[in-house]
Amino acid sequence: MTFADEVKNAVTARAALLVIGVLALQLLFIASYVGALHRPVPTDVPFGVVAPPQESGRIVSQLDGLPGGPLDPHAVSDAAEARRQIQNREIDGALIVNPTGTTDTLLVASGGGTVLATSLTKILRQAEAPRQRTVRTLDVAPASSDDFDGLSSFYLVVGWCVGGYLCASILAISAGTRPANRQRALIRTAAMALYSVAGGLGGAVIIGPILGALPGSLWAMAGLGALTVFAVGMTTLALEALTGIVGIGLAVLIVVIAGNPSAGGAFPLPMLPDFWRSIGPALPPGAGTWVARSIAYFKGNAVTGPLLVLSAWAVAGTALTLLLSMRRRGDADEARRTTPVPGGGSHPG
Numbered sequence: 596m597t598f599a600d601e602v603k604n605a606v607t608a609r610a611a612l613l614v615i616g617v618l619a620l621q622l623l624f625i626a627s628y629v630g631a632l633h634r635p636v637p638t639d640v641p642f643g644v645v646a647p648p649q650e651s652g653r654i655v656s657q658l659d660g661l662p663g664g665p666l667d668p669h670a671v672s673d674a675a676e677a678r679r680q681i682q683n684r685e686i687d688g689a690l691i692v693n694p695t696g697t698t699d700t701l702l703v704a705s706g707g708g709t710v711l712a713t714s715l716t717k718i719l720r721q722a723e724a725p726r727q728r729t730v731r732t733l734d735v736a737p738a739s740s741d742d743f744d745g746l747s748s749f750y751l752v753v754g755w756c757v758g759g760y761l762c763a764s765i766l767a768i769s770a771g772t773r774p775a776n777r778q779r780a781l782i783r784t785a786a787m788a789l790y791s792v793a794g795g796l797g798g799a800v801i802i803g804p805i806l807g808a809l810p811g812s813l814w815a816m817a818g819l820g821a822l823t824v825f826a827v828g829m830t831t832l833a834l835e836a837l838t839g840i841v842g843i844g845l846a847v848l849i850v851v852i853a854g855n856p857s858a859g860g861a862f863p864l865p866m867l868p869d870f871w872r873s874i875g876p877a878l879p880p881g882a883g884t885w886v887a888r889s890i891a892y893f894k895g896n897a898v899t900g901p902l903l904v905l906s907a908w909a910v911a912g913t914a915l916t917l918l919l920s921m922r923r924r925g926d927a928d929e930a931r932r933t934t935p936v937p938g939g940g941s942h943p944g
Contacts, residue, residue, distance in 0.1 A: 616844055624852050627871075631856035635866040637714050638664055643671035643680055643689035643702075654692065658722060665718050677702055678735055684889065684897040687865060688715045690730075698729045704736035706892025708863035709744045736892045739810055747808040748887035749860025749880075751798055755820050756854070756880055758794045759827030760846045763787060767835040767842075780836070780920035784913060787828040795820025811891040819890065819902075823883040826905045829912030830879075836919040854880035876901065879908055 646654050651670045658668040671677045677689035681704050691700040701719050703712035716732045723730050738745045766783045799817035802809045809816070827850055834842030857867065857875030864872050864881075875881035882901035889898045 613840070616841065620844055620847060620852065623848065627852045628856045631867055631871040632861055635710070635862040636663065636665070637711065637718065637866050638869075639667040640665060640688065640711070640715065640865040641686040642666045642668045642715075643677045643686045644668050644692070645671050645674055645677050645689060646692035647694045650692065650694075654690070658690075661718070661722060665714075674700075674702075681735055682893055682896060684893055687711060687863070690719060697727060698731055699723060701730050701732045702735050703732055704892070705734050705738040705745060706736040707745070707888055708859070708866075709738055710861075711863040711866060714866070738892065739808065741806070741808045742891075745888070746860060747802060748891060749858060749884045751802050751809070751816075751820075752823060752858070752880055752883035752887055753855060753860070755794060755798055755823040755883065756827045756850050759791070759824040759879075760831040760843070760850055762790045762794075762824075763828040763831035763835070763846070764843050767832060768840070777917065777920045780832075780916055783832060784829065784916060787832065788825060791821045791825035791828060794824045795822070809887070809891040812895070815890045815895060816887065819883065819886050822902070822905050822909065823879055826908035826912065827879050829916060830908050831912075833912040833915035833919070836916050850879060854878040857881055858884045860884050877904060879905060 642658065644651060644655050644658065655668045655670055658666045671680065671686075671689060674689075674691050677686070677691065680686045681689065681702060684707065687704065687707060689702040691702065693699050699719075701716060703715050705712040712732075712734065716730070719730045739747075742748075763783075766786060796817040798820045799813050803811070803813050803816065827846070830849070831842065831846040834845045836842070838845065853874060857871035857878065858880035859867070859875055860880070864875055867875065876885065882904040885901045886898045886905075889896055
């Protein structure tokens with residue numbers, strides 16, 4: 596046997612294609628993470644301004660015209676309304692102008708991302724300095740002292756997502772990457788649901804009562820975890836049913852390569868480039884991270900949209916998995932009906 600024949604036997608054409616696919620995922624991983632996170636710059640951060648009517652327009656225009664466009668400011672009626680909008684996650688900060696003194700107040704919410712809160716403080720101090728004014732920062736939704744840089748919610752969701760696609764991959768690969776029949780698909784879906792409940796509750800217990808990293812409702816966090824794990828798991832099962840083992844790579848592409856750097860974890864969404872900022876809320880890691888922070892620091896506000904995103908992934912993945920299993924059952928039945936039998940003819944329909 597020649598060396599070329601040995602190579603062909605050692606590395607099949609299918610294996611070569613899969614290796615090329617892995618190389619593509621590797622390069623996409625590098626491009627996505629470095630592209631999203633190598634130069635975090637605040638851009639169009641939703642921002643409120645509370646000032647006397649005669650000064651409000653001027654200050655809003657001044658902040659709107661800062662070099663690089665870090666803020667997207669608008670006038671807010673009073674400090675209470677500014678606090679409400681921050682708690683509802685409509686804005687990320689607000690400047691309260693003192694009409695009788697030279698010290699203004701900057702409201703931030705480090706629970707939504709410590710890096711962003713720090714950046715807002717730096718931006719406002721630089722903007723106020725030419726007017727001979729100073730800024731004191733007031734954190735109205737502070738991150739836990741055990742939640743360094745507000746990253747615990749992100750890592751919690753990453754763990755849930757990893758569990759989701761690994762569990763789905765094991766369920767599929769252990770008996771072939773395509774569901775042979777509807778019963779097997781139903782069993783895998785049920786197993787995925789049970790795993791999701793266990794994974795969601797386990798993560799919530801670790802991050803809350805055991806480590807004390809995040810405040811907020813244990814059961815709300817556990818419910819979020821179950822939905823996140825199930826959404827990612829069923830999406831992975833659907834992709835594997837559709838494309839075979841390639842579906843695992845597609846799940847990694849969606850969740851890890853595209854989803855994690857755009858989730859607003861290491862750097863909140865306003866600090867990401869436009870592409871990652873736009874896709875992040877539509878992917879499971881971004882939706883899950885937003886809801887986890889809302890539960891922990893914002894009284895559970897502004898979670899309807901992200902929960903609908905996670906539900907959509909879960910429903911679509913489940914429906915596609917079951918529909919593909921029914922189609923394959925129909926293909927198998929058709930093949931059995933047309934298979935010749937000994938003595939002539941074919942199997943009866």
